[in-house]
Amino acid sequence: MFTRKKMLVVKSVLFVASAVFMVSCGNNEAAKEETDSKSVVKEDTTATAEVPETSYSLPSPLQIASIFKKSGLKYKSDLTSQMRDPSKYTSSLSKSLNLGVYSGDLSYCVMNKQSQEAMKYMKLCRSLADNLGMGSVFEEANLSKRFEKNLENEDSLAYIIAELQMVTDMYLDENDQQQITSIVFAGAWIESMYIGSKVYEKGKDKSLNNKLAEQMNILGSIINALKAVEKKEATIASLITDLKSIKDIYDALPSIKNAVDAADSDKPMSLTDDEVASLTKRISELRTKFVNGN
Numbered sequence: 001m002f003t004r005k006k007m008l009v010v011k012s013v014l015f016v017a018s019a020v021f022m023v024s025c026g027n028n029e030a031a032k033e034e035t036d037s038k039s040v041v042k043e044d045t046t047a048t049a050e051v052p053e054t055s056y057s058l059p060s061p062l063q064i065a066s067i068f069k070k071s072g073l074k075y076k077s078d079l080t081s082q083m084r085d086p087s088k089y090t091s092s093l094s095k096s097l098n099l100g101v102y103s104g105d106l107s108y109c110v111m112n113k114q115s116q117e118a119m120k121y122m123k124l125c126r127s128l129a130d131n132l133g134m135g136s137v138f139e140e141a142n143l144s145k146r147f148e149k150n151l152e153n154e155d156s157l158a159y160i161i162a163e164l165q166m167v168t169d170m171y172l173d174e175n176d177q178q179q180i181t182s183i184v185f186a187g188a189w190i191e192s193m194y195i196g197s198k199v200y201e202k203g204k205d206k207s208l209n210n211k212l213a214e215q216m217n218i219l220g221s222i223i224n225a226l227k228a229v230e231k232k233e234a235t236i237a238s239l240i241t242d243l244k245s246i247k248d249i250y251d252a253l254p255s256i257k258n259a260v261d262a263a264d265s266d267k268p269m270s271l272t273d274d275e276v277a278s279l280t281k282r283i284s285e286l287r288t289k290f291v292n293g294n
Contacts, residue, residue, distance in 0.1 A: 100187020
């Protein structure tokens with residue numbers, strides 16, 4: 001039986017229908033085998049990094065993909081990361097980061113009904129998880145087999161991904177490896193922001209612009225979550241430095257500076273095209289660094 005440790009904990013059993021139905025194209029039915037999952041508590045679906053007097057709530061890669069999908073994010077096959085041999089990644093940091101990158105790609109494919117591509121990324125995630133010593137989580141409740149069996153049902157795949165994340169988080173929590181959860185999420189966030197910013201560059205969709213700015217607000221929590229587990233792995237310090245470089249650019253943008261002093265704080269945040277471009281440049285640089293295993 002899983003126990004709760006000091007840091008990252010799962011606050012609910014599954015991220016279920018709320019995120020799935022937010023992006024499904026009018027489809028109100030999940031696959032029959034997932035029907036029982038709908039009754040699970042839905043209110044709080046985030047993983048939380050906890051330290052004394054501090055709490056950092058982080059959404060899942062699936063939630064980010066859902067938010068972008070609802071904002072009009074279109075599928076572009078050339079934006080997902082290349083499917084590299086997982087053995088290329090030798091350090092724990094690079095394995096964990098790219099498990100996150102592939103998780104972001106997996107969620108993006110599932111939310112856009114690219115089932116065959118999703119299956120390929122699922123296998124890559126499984127391989128990297130094996131390399132990290134936690135491949136057994138994919139066998140929990142036959143998740144791998146159920147994923148392959150339900151390739152044509154977007155809702156079912158989303159349920160299974162959510163369940164996979166829950167089981168993975170619980171496994172890492174039980175084995176006192178919470179730092180992997182934070183690193184994986186950092187990789188997934190970078191990949192999701194890379195895809196979102198690149199799609200925005202091509203279409204200049206205002207609603208997508210707003211969501212890019214909104215998701216930037218998560219970055220501070222990611223950095224704090226990594227700081228909370230920094231002592232567990234020496235290389236985390238370099239990752240924090242990399243992520244801070246994005247935050248420094250964002251915080252210095254005129255739109256962000258002006259928003260701090262704006263009277264109407266409820267107004268949706270929007271960045272100029274040049275500001276998005278400056279963020280995209282740095283995000284792209286780091287994404288290249290991560291997927292190359294550097």
